Amino acid sequence: MAIESLRPAMTVSGISRAMDVPRSSIYYxxxxxxxxxxxxxxxxxxxxxxxLSADRTTYGYRRxxxxxxxxxxxxxxxx
Numbered sequence: 001m002a003i004e005s006l007r008p009a010m011t012v013s014g015i016s017r018a019m020d021v022p023r024s025s026i027y028y029x030x031x032x033x034x035x036x037x038x039x040x041x042x043x044x045x046x047x048x049x050x051x052l053s054a055d056r057t058t059y060g061y062r063r064x065x066x067x068x069x070x071x072x073x074x075x076x077x078x079x
Contacts (some may be wrong), residue, residue, distance in 0.1 A: 007017050016023045
């Protein structure tokens with residue numbers, strides 16, 4: 001990468017001005033991870049949410065969450 005080869009010879013602010021990029025993008029490093037590692041909610045809860053929202057089209061996320069909580073499906077855990 002051009003930035004890595006210029007780093008020993010120039011300052012970061014000089015590189016950012018010359019290449020017309022923000023300094024934060026020069027410091028940025030990719031982590032190598034793609035996506036989230038695991039799904040945020042389980043498949044059975046996702047199916048339950050889809051079913052509830054199909055039956056009750058005017059309900060928002062708070063009311064759907066309350067229905068899940070009151071039915072005992074949701075135990076405040078994400079897995």
